[in-house]
Amino acid sequence: MQLKDQIVIVTGAGRGIGLAIAEGMGREGARVVIGELILDRGEDAAAQLRASGFDAVAIQLDITQPASCRAIVERVRHDFGRLDVLVNNAGLFALHKSEDMPEEAWRLQIDVMLNGTFFMTQAAAQIMIPQHSGSIVSIASIGGMGGWPMRSAYNAAKAAVINLTETLAGEWAQYGIRVNAVSPGVTRTEMMADLIRRGISADKYANRTPIGRVAEVEEIASAVCFLASNRASYITGENLRVDGGWVPWANMNALGFPETE
Amino acid sequence: MTQNVVVITGAGRGLGLGLAHRFAQSSQHVVIAERDAVLGETAVATLHADGLAASFVALDVRDPAQSRALVSKVARDLGSIGVWINNAGVSHLGPAETLPQADWDDSVATMVSGTFYCCQAAGQHMLAQGRGVIINIASVTGLLHEHGRVAYSTAKAGVIALTEALGIEWASRGVRVVGIAPGVIETEMVRQTEANGHGTRAAWERRTPMRRLGTIEEIAEAALYLSSNDASYIVGETLRVDGGWTAYQLF
Numbered sequence: 001m002q003l004k005d006q007i008v009i010v011t012g013a014g015r016g017i018g019l020a021i022a023e024g025m026g027r028e029g030a031r032v033v034i035g036e037l038i039l040d041r042g043e044d045a046a047a048q049l050r051a052s053g054f055d056a057v058a059i060q061l062d063i064t065q066p067a068s069c070r071a072i073v074e075r076v077r078h079d080f081g082r083l084d085v086l087v088n089n090a091g092l093f094a095l096h097k098s099e100d101m102p103e104e105a106w107r108l109q110i111d112v113m114l115n116g117t118f119f120m121t122q123a124a125a126q127i128m129i130p131q132h133s134g135s136i137v138s139i140a141s142i143g144g145m146g147g148w149p150m151r152s153a154y155n156a157a158k159a160a161v162i163n164l165t166e167t168l169a170g171e172w173a174q175y176g177i178r179v180n181a182v183s184p185g186v187t188r189t190e191m192m193a194d195l196i197r198r199g200i201s202a203d204k205y206a207n208r209t210p211i212g213r214v215a216e217v218e219e220i221a222s223a224v225c226f227l228a229s230n231r232a233s234y235i236t237g238e239n240l241r242v243d244g245g246w247v248p249w250a251n252m253n254a255l256g257f258p259e260t261e
Numbered sequence: 262m263t264q265n266v267v268v269i270t271g272a273g274r275g276l277g278l279g280l281a282h283r284f285a286q287s288s289q290h291v292v293i294a295e296r297d298a299v300l301g302e303t304a305v306a307t308l309h310a311d312g313l314a315a316s317f318v319a320l321d322v323r324d325p326a327q328s329r330a331l332v333s334k335v336a337r338d339l340g341s342i343g344v345w346i347n348n349a350g351v352s353h354l355g356p357a358e359t360l361p362q363a364d365w366d367d368s369v370a371t372m373v374s375g376t377f378y379c380c381q382a383a384g385q386h387m388l389a390q391g392r393g394v395i396i397n398i399a400s401v402t403g404l405l406h407e408h409g410r411v412a413y414s415t416a417k418a419g420v421i422a423l424t425e426a427l428g429i430e431w432a433s434r435g436v437r438v439v440g441i442a443p444g445v446i447e448t449e450m451v452r453q454t455e456a457n458g459h460g461t462r463a464a465w466e467r468r469t470p471m472r473r474l475g476t477i478e479e480i481a482e483a484a485l486y487l488s489s490n491d492a493s494y495i496v497g498e499t500l501r502v503d504g505g506w507t508a509y510q511l512f
Binding site: 165166167169170173174185209210211212215216219220222223226231232233234235236237238240241242243244245247248249 | 425426428429430432433444469470471472475476479480482483486491492493494495496497498500501502503504505507508509510512
């Protein structure tokens with residue numbers, strides 16, 4: 001058990017990659033705090049973890065409110081006395097032609113994934129710095145590593161998170177805090193199911209990936225758990241690409257634009 | 262004999278031997294593929310003394326016939342190769358304008374061509390069995406450049422590109438090719454670099470956000486992770502294990 005008795009906050013862990021991360025952390029012996037905007041969803045997830053014998057609770061968290069980020073950290077400080085790992089997973093995804101993207105859609109994606117990641121991380125640092133220890137892993141995306149039509153807000157936010165990871169790693173190594181990111185490729189989640197309901201075929205994503213299939217959430221979770229743990233003790237400022245080879249492939253058979261109407 | 266064997270090149274000492282130790286500790290039979298027979302046999306003796314399973318096969322990575330021969334011999338004598346780690350490297354440092362041709366050629370021959378020939382030999386074996394992991398040891402020097410290292414850094418940059426090219430080509434056929442870019446690590450090579458006047462420990466520590474060199478064990482842990490089924494969706498990626506060296510890039 002790589003994370004025995006460590007206190008871990010995972011944001012947006014009610015489902016998808018976040019839930020898989022929470023489960024992975026539980027399996028490694030961690031005590032998991034699920035931060036979720038929709039508390040019911042968070043509590044269902046925590047109950048699921050407890051049913052598997054893991055230690056988990058849910059706390060309501062609105063990642064777009066710095067005060068909410070500070071509040072969840074204060075709850076953790078009060079209930080557990082320490083914070084060992086933060087996983088910034090909360091995110092949302094929307095496709096828009098950039099010329100038509102509503103102002104609110106742009107602002108919300110930047111607010112959740114960039115501002116939310118920053119303010120949640122800043123809140124965690126208030127405990128981790130005096131503790132002189134901590135490990136932070138943010139979920140970025142292959143979208144943050146290149147251009148992708150109709151995903152301008154999502155990609156810009158993810159690219160910023162990758163850059164932020166490097167800056168914070170440099171600043172906080174002196175406090176014994178490691179800061180890393182994981183960039184998943186296309187992963188089998190509700191987000192992806194949503195795109196399929198809008199008419200894009202799952203095969204299209206599989207065929208665009210050298211490994212020939214999309215990722216399963218466990219494959220992303222294992223990278224996060226590795227980076228969070230002491231096995232990665234000399235790794236900081238890294239963005240670990242978990243994408244089946246998607247990014248470095250020239251791919252003569254491009255996905256096609258637009259991805260979906 | 263269906264044991265999964267781990268082959269590590271340049272494993273007679275330093276990082277290579279450290280990798281061998283870690284993989285042997287996780288109950289895998291390690292083949293020390295090493296050009297220097299004395300180093301190779303001594304390394305095997307060290308592992309045996311710790312109760313670990315290991316054997317030595319001579320290999321000069323610059324000769325593709327030797328890597329092909331090693332693969333045949335190991336497959337015949339020990340079983341299928343599950344992991345191959347390309348760690349063999351040479352460090353020829355000095356001003357670029359006066360770097361001897363022999364130093365440039367040896368750097369390319371060992372780290373670029375040597376890595377490719379080994380990947381090809383191991384790859385043919387692994388593609389035939391539909392599974393396998395190849396790990397290429399690159400370096401942060403291939404990403405961020407310093408004076409007096411043109412041969413080493415260019416070769417290591419080549420290794421990173423090789424990892425991507427082979428990664429995308431073999432991913433759908435059960436073979437994962439990945440890499441590690443170590444930062445400055447406590448090894449004999451680094452001690453020699455300092456002794457030869459190509460840098461100081463104090464300067465490297467100051468430049469690293471974590472303010473210390475990495476340990477061989479920390480690199481080995483990353484290699485073990487990348488070789489495992491937990492890393493099943495990681496392809497063509499070079500994992501930096503550098504204490505923040507490359508992240509602290511712009512200031």
